[in-house]
Amino acid sequence: MKSNKKITRWCIYLFVLGIILLGISLLSLCVGSAAIPVRKIISLLSKASDSAEYSILFNIRLPRIILGFAVGGALSISGVILQGMFRNPLVEPYTLGISGGAALGVVLSIIAGLSRRLGGISLPVSGFLGAILVIILVFYLSIRKRVLRIQGLLLYGVMISFVSSSLIMLLMAISGADELRGIVFWIMGSLEQPNWLLIKTAVWVSISGLIIAYFFSLQLNALSLGEEDARALGINVENTKKVLFLLTSVLTGMSVSICGIIGFVGLIVPHFIRLLVGNDQRILLGASFLCGSSFLILSDTLARTIIAPTELPVGVITGIIGGSVFIFALTKFK
Amino acid sequence: MPLDKIKTAVIWILLSFLFFSPSVNSSPEEGLPRRIVSLGSTLTEELYLLGAGDNLIADTLYCQRPPQAKLKEKVGTIIAADLEKIVSLKPDLVLATSLTNPAVKEKLKNLGIRVVDFPLARNFQELCGHFVELGKVVGKEDAAKKIINSSREKIEALKKKIQGLPKPKVFMQMGANPLFAVTKDYFLNDFIEFAGGINIAAQAKSGLYSREEVIRQNPDIIIITAMGLLAEKEREQWFTFSGLNAVKNSRIYVMDTYKLCGPTPVSFVEALEELIEIFHPRS
Numbered sequence: 001m002k003s004n005k006k007i008t009r010w011c012i013y014l015f016v017l018g019i020i021l022l023g024i025s026l027l028s029l030c031v032g033s034a035a036i037p038v039r040k041i042i043s044l045l046s047k048a049s050d051s052a053e054y055s056i057l058f059n060i061r062l063p064r065i066i067l068g069f070a071v072g073g074a075l076s077i078s079g080v081i082l083q084g085m086f087r088n089p090l091v092e093p094y095t096l097g098i099s100g101g102a103a104l105g106v107v108l109s110i111i112a113g114l115s116r117r118l119g120g121i122s123l124p125v126s127g128f129l130g131a132i133l134v135i136i137l138v139f140y141l142s143i144r145k146r147v148l149r150i151q152g153l154l155l156y157g158v159m160i161s162f163v164s165s166s167l168i169m170l171l172m173a174i175s176g177a178d179e180l181r182g183i184v185f186w187i188m189g190s191l192e193q194p195n196w197l198l199i200k201t202a203v204w205v206s207i208s209g210l211i212i213a214y215f216f217s218l219q220l221n222a223l224s225l226g227e228e229d230a231r232a233l234g235i236n237v238e239n240t241k242k243v244l245f246l247l248t249s250v251l252t253g254m255s256v257s258i259c260g261i262i263g264f265v266g267l268i269v270p271h272f273i274r275l276l277v278g279n280d281q282r283i284l285l286g287a288s289f290l291c292g293s294s295f296l297i298l299s300d301t302l303a304r305t306i307i308a309p310t311e312l313p314v315g316v317i318t319g320i321i322g323g324s325v326f327i328f329a330l331t332k333f334k
Numbered sequence: 335m336p337l338d339k340i341k342t343a344v345i346w347i348l349l350s351f352l353f354f355s356p357s358v359n360s361s362p363e364e365g366l367p368r369r370i371v372s373l374g375s376t377l378t379e380e381l382y383l384l385g386a387g388d389n390l391i392a393d394t395l396y397c398q399r400p401p402q403a404k405l406k407e408k409v410g411t412i413i414a415a416d417l418e419k420i421v422s423l424k425p426d427l428v429l430a431t432s433l434t435n436p437a438v439k440e441k442l443k444n445l446g447i448r449v450v451d452f453p454l455a456r457n458f459q460e461l462c463g464h465f466v467e468l469g470k471v472v473g474k475e476d477a478a479k480k481i482i483n484s485s486r487e488k489i490e491a492l493k494k495k496i497q498g499l500p501k502p503k504v505f506m507q508m509g510a511n512p513l514f515a516v517t518k519d520y521f522l523n524d525f526i527e528f529a530g531g532i533n534i535a536a537q538a539k540s541g542l543y544s545r546e547e548v549i550r551q552n553p554d555i556i557i558i559t560a561m562g563l564l565a566e567k568e569r570e571q572w573f574t575f576s577g578l579n580a581v582k583n584s585r586i587y588v589m590d591t592y593k594l595c596g597p598t599p600v601s602f603v604e605a606l607e608e609l610i611e612i613f614h615p616r617s
Contacts, residue, residue, distance in 0.1 A: 033419045052424050053422070055421050056418050056421050056422060059441075059445055060418050060441070174539065174542075182436065185413075185437075192435070192437040192441065193437065194437055195440075304416070309409050309410040309419045310414045311410065311415075312414075
């Protein structure tokens with residue numbers, strides 16, 4: 001009886017968050033520097049045309065919304081999983097050096113001139129390769145006697161992100177003006193992505209990530225009690241840790257290599273949702289995904305409209321809004 | 335009935351990310367561009383020089399010269415251009431620079447809009463090349479060549495005037511903290527050489543330069559540019575190094591960023607005249 005009630009409550013949460021996501025997506029579709037009246041949008045939705053308005057809606061605004069959905073969700077569930085696994089509220093997807101590795105990969109490919117020769121796809125690919133390299137490095141450094149040591153993961157990850165950010169600065173210092181600009185654009189982070197294939201990839205990776213994470217939600221619940229207790233509950237702790245670490249790494253590596261570094265989403269959203277729905281990973285994962293998507297889409301909408309026609313880096317908005325809303329929520333709920 | 339419409343719309347949105355691929359617009363019409371968007375302040379200025387200012391429909395917030403350029407529709411700054419705004423203006427040509435966000439350029443091309451990229455010139459020769467290129471694109475090639483020839487002639491005359499004069503050692507900086515010097519990779523180096531100076535940082539690999547090295551090489555002249563309000567402060571700081579020749583003779587100058595850093599073939603000559611005045615005051 002009690003669990004039935006819980007499931008009803010969870011469904012309500014998910015439903016409400018889903019409605020919010022839909023609302024924010026529609027809002028994002030409707031606002032922008034090119035003022036298109038809502039009535040026109042509705043008529044454009046039902047039939048295709050080759051007008052400029054149609055292009056703006058479906059080739060400029062829609063891809064950003066879809067990418068925001070995928071990346072916001074991916075970063076948020078990575079945050080949920082990592083915070084649960086490490087039992088540390090400060091851990092976020094960028095803590096483990098994955099973003100640093102991706103950034104280093106991108107910077108190297110810009111400096112080597114790969115982007116000029118191979119076109120736009122080379123940056124995400126080299127970013128992802130950089131992320132994979134760091135994942136493997138951190139993973140093997142942290143394994144002792146077949147045990148993946150959580151503390152080791154954290155320390156090696158943090159150190160590798162310091163090393164890679166210093167290396168990036170080194171490369172920036174010795175690179176020429178043209179390369180420097182490419183690097184700065186990438187580091188600022190943006191949902192502007194001309195390649196549809198990458199956007200589709202992001203959607204599939206993040207949704208599959210959510211599904212896989214959901215299969216491990218009970219193990220995660222146990223893990224958040226501590227490794228000893230989880231083991232006592234009969235959980236295969238080692239396997240769970242490894243799968244979850246790889247899963248979050250792939251999700252984060254994908255997000256960073258496609259959009260650059262967009263901070264705060266993976267840190268704040270999980271905390272916010274935890275305040276709202278409690279600590280059960282089964283609801284936490286889905287709710288965080290939806291909330292993260294809404295948050296990133298909303299931030300991006302603000303970033304491109306607040307001082308239009310100039311576009312702000314989306315990280316500026318996620319930082320300011322996310323940080324202050326979170327502080328507010330924290331004081332309210334205490 | 336309307337419910338059906340909404341239903342199809344919703345399904346369409348849901349499926350769009352699966353099947354959607356960017357629509358390829360009809361190729362740009364033959365003939366000269368009539369609706370130009372410029373994403374660089376130098377490009378805007380050059381369009382007016384070429385007499386194509388009337389076909390310019392929009393530019394950036396940084397485009398201040400000539401005064402008419404200020405009145406055009408604005409599509410953001412040079413580095414953060416608003417894609418939506420550009421598309422809504424239905425341009426047939428977008429002029430981009432290497433400061434334009436690569437993602438924006440690619441997206442515009444995907445949408446079937448013609449984008450012509452003008453990388454920053456690394457020397458006067460390239461500056462002229464780009465200018466002729468721009469002339470070709472907007473159908474004013476002859477005007478472009480004429481302007482360049484007249485600039486070249488003026489520069490030759492100036493060079494002749496300073497021939498044989500002693501060459502001062504010059505340090506030109508574009509940034510402080512960290513100190514950033516003009517090396518041979520920047521076209522500003524051409525200013526120094528054309529004006530009969532020796533750039534002490536010409537051979538450096540990157541613009542990052544140590545202050546000690548500047549003091550060791552002891553330049554006769556220091557020129558500070560591209561630093562806005564910080565330039566005066568930087569000038570004061572140089573004056574604390576009393577051993578420098580440039581300090582002893584009080585030859586540290588702050589120069590107008592606009593003129594030096596975004597030159598057209600015409601304003602290049604003007605800035606060059608100014609520099610020659612500084613390098614060879616008695617000539």
